[in-house]
Amino acid sequence: MKTAxxxxxxxxxxxxxxxxxxxxxxxxxxxxxxxxxxGCATYIRRYLISxxxxxxxxxxxxxxxxxxxxxxxxxxxxxLKNVTQQYRPKVIGLAxxxxxxxxxxxxxxxLKEYVRLFDEGEPLPNGKPLPIMIHASxxxxxxxxxxxxxxxxxxxxxxxxxxxxxxxxxNLFPNMVSPADMRYLKEVLKDxxxxxxxxxxxxxxxxxGPWAEYHRIPRGGTPVNAIRExxxxxxxxxxxxxxxxxxxxxxxxxxxxxxxxYTMAMPIGIQQSDAFFGLLEKLSETPLPEKYGxxxxxxxxxxxxxxxxxxxxxxxVYGEEDLVIxxxxxxxxxxxxxxxxxxxxxxxxxxxxxxxxxxxxxxKGGKIRDGVDFVDIEDEAKALNPDLLxxxxxxxxxxxxxxxxxxxxxxxxxxxxxxxxxxxxxYRGTQELxxxxxxxxxxxRQSSSPVGYTYM
Amino acid sequence: xxxxxxxxxxxxxxxxxxEDEAAFDIKCETTSLSGSVSQRACVFCGSRVxxxxxxxxxxxxxxxxGCAAYTWDIxxxxxxxxELHRLSFSTDLREMDVIYGGEKKLHRSLVELxxxxxxxxxxxxxxxxxxxIGDDIDAVCRKVSQEKGIPVLPVHSEGFKGTKKDGYRAxxxxxxxxxxxxxxxxxxKYSINILGEFNLAGEAWIIKNYxxxxxxxxxxxxxxxxxxxxIRRSHGASLNIVQCSGSMVKLAKMMEEKYGIPxxxxxxxxxxxxxxxLYDVAKHFSDNPAIxxxxxxxxxxxxxxxxxxxxxxxxxxxxxxxxIYVGGAFKAFSLIKxxxxxxxxxxxxxxxxxxxxxxxxxxxxxxxxxxxxxDSNPVELSKFILEKEADLLIGGVKERPIxxxxxxxxxxxxxxxxxxxxxxxxxxxxIREVYxxxxxxxxxxxxxxxxxxx
Numbered sequence: 001m002k003t004a005x006x007x008x009x010x011x012x013x014x015x016x017x018x019x020x021x022x023x024x025x026x027x028x029x030x031x032x033x034x035x036x037x038x039g040c041a042t043y044i045r046r047y048l049i050s051x052x053x054x055x056x057x058x059x060x061x062x063x064x065x066x067x068x069x070x071x072x073x074x075x076x077x078x079x080l081k082n083v084t085q086q087y088r089p090k091v092i093g094l095a096x097x098x099x100x101x102x103x104x105x106x107x108x109x110x111l112k113e114y115v116r117l118f119d120e121g122e123p124l125p126n127g128k129p130l131p132i133m134i135h136a137s138x139x140x141x142x143x144x145x146x147x148x149x150x151x152x153x154x155x156x157x158x159x160x161x162x163x164x165x166x167x168x169x170x171n172l173f174p175n176m177v178s179p180a181d182m183r184y185l186k187e188v189l190k191d192x193x194x195x196x197x198x199x200x201x202x203x204x205x206x207x208x209g210p211w212a213e214y215h216r217i218p219r220g221g222t223p224v225n226a227i228r229e230x231x232x233x234x235x236x237x238x239x240x241x242x243x244x245x246x247x248x249x250x251x252x253x254x255x256x257x258x259x260x261x262y263t264m265a266m267p268i269g270i271q272q273s274d275a276f277f278g279l280l281e282k283l284s285e286t287p288l289p290e291k292y293g294x295x296x297x298x299x300x301x302x303x304x305x306x307x308x309x310x311x312x313x314x315x316x317v318y319g320e321e322d323l324v325i326x327x328x329x330x331x332x333x334x335x336x337x338x339x340x341x342x343x344x345x346x347x348x349x350x351x352x353x354x355x356x357x358x359x360x361x362x363x364k365g366g367k368i369r370d371g372v373d374f375v376d377i378e379d380e381a382k383a384l385n386p387d388l389l390x391x392x393x394x395x396x397x398x399x400x401x402x403x404x405x406x407x408x409x410x411x412x413x414x415x416x417x418x419x420x421x422x423x424x425x426x427y428r429g430t431q432e433l434x435x436x437x438x439x440x441x442x443x444x445r446q447s448s449s450p451v452g453y454t455y456m
Numbered sequence: 457x458x459x460x461x462x463x464x465x466x467x468x469x470x471x472x473x474x475e476d477e478a479a480f481d482i483k484c485e486t487t488s489l490s491g492s493v494s495q496r497a498c499v500f501c502g503s504r505v506x507x508x509x510x511x512x513x514x515x516x517x518x519x520x521x522g523c524a525a526y527t528w529d530i531x532x533x534x535x536x537x538x539e540l541h542r543l544s545f546s547t548d549l550r551e552m553d554v555i556y557g558g559e560k561k562l563h564r565s566l567v568e569l570x571x572x573x574x575x576x577x578x579x580x581x582x583x584x585x586x587x588x589i590g591d592d593i594d595a596v597c598r599k600v601s602q603e604k605g606i607p608v609l610p611v612h613s614e615g616f617k618g619t620k621k622d623g624y625r626a627x628x629x630x631x632x633x634x635x636x637x638x639x640x641x642x643x644x645k646y647s648i649n650i651l652g653e654f655n656l657a658g659e660a661w662i663i664k665n666y667x668x669x670x671x672x673x674x675x676x677x678x679x680x681x682x683x684x685x686x687i688r689r690s691h692g693a694s695l696n697i698v699q700c701s702g703s704m705v706k707l708a709k710m711m712e713e714k715y716g717i718p719x720x721x722x723x724x725x726x727x728x729x730x731x732x733x734l735y736d737v738a739k740h741f742s743d744n745p746a747i748x749x750x751x752x753x754x755x756x757x758x759x760x761x762x763x764x765x766x767x768x769x770x771x772x773x774x775x776x777x778x779x780i781y782v783g784g785a786f787k788a789f790s791l792i793k794x795x796x797x798x799x800x801x802x803x804x805x806x807x808x809x810x811x812x813x814x815x816x817x818x819x820x821x822x823x824x825x826x827x828x829x830x831d832s833n834p835v836e837l838s839k840f841i842l843e844k845e846a847d848l849l850i851g852g853v854k855e856r857p858i859x860x861x862x863x864x865x866x867x868x869x870x871x872x873x874x875x876x877x878x879x880x881x882x883x884x885x886x887i888r889e890v891y892x893x894x895x896x897x898x899x900x901x902x903x904x905x906x907x908x909x910x
Contacts, residue, residue, distance in 0.1 A: 005568070006547075006561060006564040006565045006568055007516065007545050007546060007547055007548065007565035007568065007569055008521060008524070008545070008546045008547075008548035009543060009544065009545055009546075009569075010528060010543060010544050011521050011524060011525045011528070011544060011546060011548070013521060013525070014521070014522065014525050014526070015520060015521050015522030015525065016522075017522070018522070033491070036584070036615075036616075037498045037584050037615035037616045038487075038488050038494055038496055038497065038498050038615070038616075039497040039498025039499075039500055039501050039523075039615045040498075040522065040615070041493070042494070042495065042496060042497040042498070042501070042854070043497060043501070043522065043523070043526035043527070044522075044526070045854055046526070046530075046853050046854055047526050049853055049854060049856070049857055050853055053856075053857060053860075054857050054861075055834060055857040055858055055861060056857075057493050057833075057834050057835075058493065059491050059492075059493050060488075060490070060491075060493070060494070061490050061491070062487060062488050062489070062490045062491075062492075062494070063584075063615075063616035064487050064616055064617075064618070065616065065617050065618075067616065068584075068587075068588065068616055075490040076490070078465075078489075078490045078491060079490035079491030080491060081491065082463050082465065082489060082490060082491030082492055083491040083493075085461075085463060086461075086463055086491070086492070086493070086833075086835050087835070097584075098519070098520045098522075098549075098554070098583075098584060098585045099584040099585055099588070099615070099616060102554060102584075102585045102588050102589065103588060139520075139551075140520035140521060140522045141520040141549050141550050141551050141553070141554050141585075142550070142551055144521070210860075210861060210862075210863060210901075210902050210903055210904075210907070211861045211862055211863075211903065211904070212903035212904060213904075214460065214838050214839070214842060214862070215861075216835065394528075397529070397542075
């Protein structure tokens, strides 16, 4: 076992601005913009493109030495102008970096000065009204990518949500899920006949079709007008377990516009999905559409058909805290023993929230660890010798070295095709996960068997 | 379709070759325009890519987590032995470290990591905020070096302090601190170092084998399957061979100045340039005609094998149009020649970090109507691909989705490649890569190629 632990080795997290860029990508006609070095934008683009296989344009204010000394005001204003001219966006999603935060740029003030330029007669960069500028503070030395994701959304509703007569409208904050999950959620809400605002919605912007002509900004995303109406909604559902109230967009809507907030774990597994569909039935006053009843019945049937292959298997699950919590609940539900639930994030809430969903996890030998890296996870894996490793593709090396069958979920998936189309949520997502887990166990059994059975 | 314009601040970085155009004065070697969505990264990236393949060294990124996370095992630079370079180490600075300074954390991290991983040297990369919070990483490196008895080398790569090219320089400075520290005993007269070859998919091995077949000793491949020990004795070589001119010419120049080792600039891409890279070295060692004999035999054997294979590709690829956007402009020259050898024309040639000489060279080489661009961006690249009706884009990960969205073939000629594209066998692979994208039947479904648009 390695003893060195001061440094982070093979990080199991990414930096704050990445999450913000991803969330901003889910707003219609929005260009994410990082206030910092050119490298931040480029590295994050590369990282996102490798997963989504889609263009991800992120602008940068491109600091140089003068900027660092004299402040980023000039570069930021120039950058905003250029982005407006080149992309014609409706929204610019501005996120800060360690650099701009450390030099202490007052971004809100710079934005005010920028707007004033045009009030005072400077011609508008695109001849049209200025884009809406949303500013999220996301220094990389705080939190991790998931914090940036929520920070961008919180800043978005703070900027855009409006008061007004209550509408038959439901807000859904789905957390950092796949485009496929988002499409599923939209289908569900439509089938319940509930008008909704899904925020963010990168189901199309990050998993769209080919282009007949050039698109400056890919089609799709949550429209600005819809986000304005989130303040008039009848309720907000947020899939979040460890998100602090003061960082939650749904909480902002509750505090300022009296929109009731329903917080629940990500709906993975039957119990969590039941909770989600039950809540939808209640809020929409619509019974569960037959289609989802069918999905649930098929899933229960599949659990019965597949239970023996996986019963008592042990698993390590890692990733963002909320994903780990929901996955752990699902694994416990199907008879797999999670022996390590690990996250690179460190909200301080992981253990507490996990125990709420799976109270006996520690009694059954499950360890819960936050703030870990992949070397920590590997050290644990050597001692725990699990049957399965479940998490994003960055665990591949560890799975290969230690010969642990590996199931890829979440983000990023850099070493397989189609990560953006994986389902995780609801009965359908659970079905897909269940099938993949059972098949991984069967495959392992088959390939290590001297007989080579051709049936299960 | 609406016409896509060029930003005012970018117009001088773009040139379209026209007849009787008098002055050629492309603007380059400048920082990227704010808000232009440059494809470039930063100073840190420049240092990290150059030093990355030194496989028995520890690479520690001093700063918040992102810089280390995004560069963890992202290059196809392979090693024949140790693989320390494929791990990611970061001091993962948090808010309190930013307030109180990160020196202690860096020191503790280094001591622990060196004890655990026993590297032959350590490179410490400073990121954006290190300069701002005032950490003296030189002092920490000196201290750890004394305590642990290995070279611990600071790499001054604060992201905002220049461009990627400044990062190359910082990397060369760090390497130069290793050069000259080892014994040169046993190194013969006909010996070289290979610089600027990163052993992507084993390319350095291909090149090394060629030279060894010619009777030449390769002392160090420096930054491709690199070893600290080899770099330390690399000043014993008679000649430096530099590929990827942007990144490593600085080191070659420093070695020339300090140790009197001359250098040659070469490229290993395409038949013409690969052959030249071998012949030029043979010419340098003209007092030993056996070397030239061996080079001729090697080239004739390889080319003899390759030509018939390429001819078949040529039948299909002839007349197709290619757009090239790469990191260093030097590579663009070789790619243009390589594409021409199968009858393809280049309609766009651009790079992130080319200099004036590179671009005027490109201008000479290109046909009329070719666009030459410095430090471009997705909007511009899309514009030129559409306007010039390119059939193929050559670039890296960030360029790939631009091509595919528009129904254009793509060839990855960047750090992530898993198939060797250098050398004679690399030339075959390259053309096969191009062929397998250009000729794919899937494009018939792309809206721009006649497929349904919705």
